[in-house]
Amino acid sequence: MKLPILTLSAVLLFYPLISNAQQAPVTTGASSKKTFTITHESQRTAAKDQARTNTCWNFATASFMESEVARQGGKLIELSEVFGVRHAYPLKADAYLRVQGKATFWEGGNNHDAMEMLARYGAVPKQHYTGLKEGEVKLDHAELAATTKAFLDAVIKAGRPSKSWRSAFEGILDAYIGKPPANFVFESKLYTPQTFRDQVLKLNPDDYVEVTSFSHHPFYQRMRLEIPDNWSHDSRYLNVPLDDMEKIMNNALTKGYTISWGGDTSEKGFNVKEGYAVLEDEAKEVTQTSRQDAFDDWRSTDDHSMHIVGLSKDEKGNQFFLTKNSYGVSSGPFDGHLHMSKNYIRMKTIYFMVHKEAIPEDIRRKAGIK
Numbered sequence: 001m002k003l004p005i006l007t008l009s010a011v012l013l014f015y016p017l018i019s020n021a022q023q024a025p026v027t028t029g030a031s032s033k034k035t036f037t038i039t040h041e042s043q044r045t046a047a048k049d050q051a052r053t054n055t056c057w058n059f060a061t062a063s064f065m066e067s068e069v070a071r072q073g074g075k076l077i078e079l080s081e082v083f084g085v086r087h088a089y090p091l092k093a094d095a096y097l098r099v100q101g102k103a104t105f106w107e108g109g110n111n112h113d114a115m116e117m118l119a120r121y122g123a124v125p126k127q128h129y130t131g132l133k134e135g136e137v138k139l140d141h142a143e144l145a146a147t148t149k150a151f152l153d154a155v156i157k158a159g160r161p162s163k164s165w166r167s168a169f170e171g172i173l174d175a176y177i178g179k180p181p182a183n184f185v186f187e188s189k190l191y192t193p194q195t196f197r198d199q200v201l202k203l204n205p206d207d208y209v210e211v212t213s214f215s216h217h218p219f220y221q222r223m224r225l226e227i228p229d230n231w232s233h234d235s236r237y238l239n240v241p242l243d244d245m246e247k248i249m250n251n252a253l254t255k256g257y258t259i260s261w262g263g264d265t266s267e268k269g270f271n272v273k274e275g276y277a278v279l280e281d282e283a284k285e286v287t288q289t290s291r292q293d294a295f296d297d298w299r300s301t302d303d304h305s306m307h308i309v310g311l312s313k314d315e316k317g318n319q320f321f322l323t324k325n326s327y328g329v330s331s332g333p334f335d336g337h338l339h340m341s342k343n344y345i346r347m348k349t350i351y352f353m354v355h356k357e358a359i360p361e362d363i364r365r366k367a368g369i370k
Helices: 008-014 056-071 081-098 111-119 142-158 166-179 193-201 241-254 288-297 342-348 360-367
Strands: 026-028 038-042 184-186 189-191 208-210 221-223 238-239 260-263 304-314 318-323 337-341 348-354
Touching: 026 189, 038 318, 056 081, 056 111, 056 184, 056 260, 056 304, 056 348, 081 142, 081 166, 111 193, 111 208, 111 260, 142 288, 142 342, 184 193, 189 193, 189 221, 208 241, 241 260, 241 342, 241 348, 241 360, 288 342, 304 337, 318 342, 337 342, 342 348
Parallel strands: 208 238
Antiparallel strands: 026 038, 038 304, 184 189, 208 348, 221 238, 260 304, 260 348, 304 318, 318 337
């Protein structure tokens, strides 16, 4: 469907579920100091608000899954972000106790965690599991996070965990965010989370690859990314040279794929209020060496996950990446979206997830991806 030139705010106002409008570039930024013209964008739902939670990893990847279903010909369905969070908690708790607390335990995670929850437990529409209790309108996991951590630490301090700790831990989760549904009705048909995944979403978790670019590991091989939120010690990240990383992202976005992104948002130039992210020195070339140095001395850390849904250009013709955030539609001038510069992407991307077919053939061949 061809749209007239509108602000992104107007598009989201009238289309809470955003459809593909690539044939008609959209100019945005009337209320910002910078203006952007969208050159490529893909279908996605409107921005959600993770509120007082640190579960951006599942907000980003649930949104990514929604777009993947639509890209493959399915309906644009809003998925429950809390469903994956609820199922990840016991796995993280088990891992934490097995190393006697000598690890990270908190709300955070990596985007592959969301895909792992899809593979193990399935998915449910958001309407059937919001994680909100009666009277609540926004998520608030601050007390949940503190309580679960204190409980596990008490179990460790007591020594020799009993067989009761798991059921007690599940009880805490149920008290705060509810028991996930065993089955539900969607479009007049009864599903379990697993049959909904297989029959409606039709997503295969094995089709997705997490990509990174760091020179302390060999290129075109899989690696374990040494970041705190990789609590499962996943070693399936595909490591590629920086230019190939950018090539994969551009190839994906120009061909209708989207990207579940994890990276650093601590820069002064990450400006949610104005709706864009730039480096302090945009004129300086970002190289493999400068990127590695920033990772090695912790100037680039795994702060936040978002959903990259397209490409754009600023008023000077510079390339940006159109990104759906999870701070709600009222964050910034673009209804919860922001534009990240090419240099910001090259320097501050820690990793991202994409469908394997979005990776150019020559890179897939070097990496042994079939």
